[in-house]
Amino acid sequence: MFRRRPFVRPFRRAVMPAIPPALMRANELLASGNYPAAAEAYEQLARGAQTRGLPHDAQLFLQAGRCRILAGQIPAGMTDLKQGLAILAARGRWPRLLNAARRAAADLNARGLTAEAAEIEAWLKQTLPAGFAESPAVAAPARPRLLPTACPACGAPLHADEVEWSDEFTAECPYCGGAVRAE
Numbered sequence: 001m002f003r004r005r006p007f008v009r010p011f012r013r014a015v016m017p018a019i020p021p022a023l024m025r026a027n028e029l030l031a032s033g034n035y036p037a038a039a040e041a042y043e044q045l046a047r048g049a050q051t052r053g054l055p056h057d058a059q060l061f062l063q064a065g066r067c068r069i070l071a072g073q074i075p076a077g078m079t080d081l082k083q084g085l086a087i088l089a090a091r092g093r094w095p096r097l098l099n100a101a102r103r104a105a106a107d108l109n110a111r112g113l114t115a116e117a118a119e120i121e122a123w124l125k126q127t128l129p130a131g132f133a134e135s136p137a138v139a140a141p142a143r144p145r146l147l148p149t150a151c152p153a154c155g156a157p158l159h160a161d162e163v164e165w166s167d168e169f170t171a172e173c174p175y176c177g178g179a180v181r182a183e
């Protein structure tokens with residue numbers, strides 16, 4: 001027999017991918033400003049993802065590199081950043097590569113690391129295929145949407161130029177693959 005649904009709304013449960021606890025821990029370390037520990041945690045996750053052939057490895061290396069730079073560990077940071085960028089290049093992910101390299105170079109410049117920024121820019125120039133031009137439609141919706149600053153599933157910081165958009169309102173977290181609703 002048909003039973004009327006109770007008036008109290010049940011919790012809306014989205015289908016979420018299982019979030020690795022190590023990822024949540026890394027995101028917490030970053031949020032609390034413990035950059036050396038966060039870098040180490042992201043590096044471990046990146047290597048694990050790489051070993052298992054998961055597509056999040058590039059983003060995790062980039063994030064590890066960012067944390068190393070924030071921790072003042074510049075050579076280690078450059079190694080991680082280049083690793084992440086090289087993975088994107090090997091996969092032919094040119095728009096993502098362009099965004100990631102520009103962001104890395106901007107971060108380095110902002111910290112006065114102009115030689116390192118120039119190294120990334122020079123590498124980008126010789127790595128991008130000839131004739132590749134940035135089109136305005138690169139991996140972003142026609143109208144910019146406001147993303148939450150952190151992924152609601154895993155807590156990773158989100159940037160509009162680092163996510164894949166599955167439709168006009170939905171982005172995919174580059175760390176855990178969870179769907180993130182934009183406004």
Ligand SMILES: [Zn+2]
Pocket residue numbers: 151152153154155156173174175176177178
């Ligand atoms: Zn996430």
